[in-house]
Structures are given as C-alpha cells and as structure tokens.
Amino acid sequence: MKPTRNSRYLAWIRTLPCIVCGVRRGIEASHTGPHGLGQKSPDSSAIPLCARHHRTGNDSYHRLGPRRFAQVHDLDIGEIVSRLNTKPFIRVEAGFFIGHLEDQHYLLGRTSDGLAPAVRKMVRMCGEDRLWQGTEKSSA
Secondary structure (H helix, E strand, C coil): CCCCCCHHHHHHHCCCCCCCCCCCCCEEEEECCCCCCCCCCCHHHEEEEEHHHHHHCCCCHHHHCHHHHHHHCCCCHHHHHHHHCCCCEEEEECCEEEEEECCEEEEEEEHHHCHHHHHHHHHHHHHHHHHHHCCCCCCC
16 A cells, blocks of 8 residues: 655645754655655655754664664654644634644634634644644653
8 A cells, every 4th residue: 555645744844843953944854654665654754854864964864763763862753743743723712713733722813813814823833833842852
C-alpha cells in the first residue's frame, strides 16, 4: 500500500521552525514514520528540521537514526507528529472567535472584525503551539 501524500501539508511543515534549534530558514520536511527498503513514510509523519538536523550534521536525523536522534535531542517524535496532525477548530462565544486546539483556547478576535483575520491568527498560533508543545523538555 502506498503512503498518503499531501503536498500542502509538507509545504506547511516547511513554514515552521526547526524543532531542534528553532532556525526558520532552509527547513525540510523530514519523514519520521515507519519505512523500509524503497518505501517512504506518509507525509503526515513529517516534522520540520533544518538541513543540519535533517541530513548534514553529526547529530542529524539521518546520521543518528530515529531513536538516537530523539534521545540526543530529548524529543518525543510521536507526540510532535500527533500534535502537528491535530485539527483545530474555531467557535463563536459571546461575540468573539475562540480557537480550540486540544486543551488550549485562543482568543482570536471579535466577530465584528470578520472570520478571515481570526483564521489567519489561528493558523499562525496553532502552528507554533503544536510544534513547541511537543518539544518541551521534561523537568525530571
């Protein structure tokens, strides 16, 4: 069975900062899901990495492999992928647009300002929230 492809999702992933160093230039969509010889993971498994952390650095995903990469950088890749794939929604509450993503709520603006600015704000806020919530270092 062929993996699911989604060029718009990959383009969106490339707009996010690298999950390791936070750099915003030269971001690549790194496929992290299961794959074998001559196979590729679904696009929904992609995470944003700079070229150094994806392919070229000594501590890169391709050089270390998935398990060691996650361990060295203290990342829960499965959680990051899950958050990146979570679908947000917007509700109208008491004259305001309120964005919802998992257990987070965002005040997006007044309904009188229109839906388009609220959607743009939600896209921007959720992209960063989804990314950074999955990369928080454990305090233990």
